[in-house]
Amino acid sequence: MAERLRADLVLEYPFTRTTGPVIGAFLTGLREGIILGIRRPDGTVLCPPTEYDPETSAPLTELVEVGPGGELVSWTWVDPPRSQSPWDQPHGLGMIRLDGADTPMVHGLLVDSANELSVGMRVTARWRSEREGHIADLEGFVPEGASQ
C-alpha cells in the first residue's frame, strides 16, 4: 500500500467589483467617515443600503446619514479568529442597529471579553485613520463611552 498522498491546494481570486451608485455611495461615506443608510418609501431606513426595495423592488435613491452610535441587537463571540479574519484578536460579531436606521448591520465588536457584551447595549463606530472606501474602513464597534 503506497503512502497516503496529500497536497496543499490554494484557490484564490483577486476580484475587483464595480459597486453601482448605492453601494458606491455607502463606501464613499465610509471613506469620509460617515455611515449611510437608504430611505424606503414608507420612511424606514435600511443600513447597509440596498439599490432596490426588498419588498416592492422599487429603486431606492435617498441616502441618509445614520449612526455612528447604535444598539447591539444580537452578537456572538469569535475566539480564535480564523487566519483570514480582518481581526487578529478575539472579538465579537454583532448585529448593530445604528441610530436612524431600522435594520441592523453586521460588524466586529472590539472588546476584550464576551463579558463586556449584552443585547441592547449602546455601541459606536471606531474608524481607521487611513480609509479607502471599504467596509474595513470601519475598524469595528466599541461600547459607547469607551475610549476611541
Place this chain on the structure above:
Amino acid sequence: MSADPSVPPAALSGEVCLPEKLADVEPVRSVRTPIRLEYDFIPGAASSGYLNAFADRKILGQRSPVDGAVFVPPRGVDPRHGAATPDYVELPDTGHVGGFCVTNLPIPGRDDLELPYVSAWIHLDGADIGFLGLVAGIDTSEVRMGMRVQAVWKPDDQLGRTAENILYWAPTGEPDIPVTAAGTNAWHAKQAVESGDQG
C-alpha cells in the same frame, strides 16, 4: 402597492440623492473583494492510483463497465451511469488536441507560464474524454484541433507522484485527426462506427 416580482426592476440611472457632506467628493466606483480558499487535498483511491502511476511515467484511466468508455483522470465512477469503475487502463502518452485556448494575458499566481501559452484538452489514444495540458514546441498560431501530440516528460530523476511530471505536449508531426473525429466528436464518431451508421 407591491410590484410584480416576476418583472425585473428598472436599472438605476445612477442618480442618487447624497447627504451634503458627500456632495463634492470623488465617489467610490469599485471595491476589492478577493477570495482565498485553502484546502488540504487528499486524493481518493482512484486519484491516488493515477498520481502514484505518474512516478513510473504511466498515465492511468479507468474503463466504464457499462459501455467501455475510458476516463482519464480516473474518478472511480462513470458519472453518466453512477457505475463504479474499478478497472484501471494504462494509456499511452500520445493523443491529439481536442480543443485549445491561446492565453495572451497573465493570470495572478502563475508567473511560471510564459506568454502566450496554449492550454488544451488532450485526448489520449484509447481514452474517450480529454484532460487539460499545455501545448508547446510549436508557434501558438499553428495549434489546431486534431493535431497529434506526445507528452514531454521531466527527466526521470525529477519524476514525482504528480501530473506535473508532464511538462507539456509537443506536436509529433503525424497527420491530423479529422476535426469531425477529434475531441468530443471522437466518442460520437466511434459510437457511429460501432453501431454501423457509417457502414
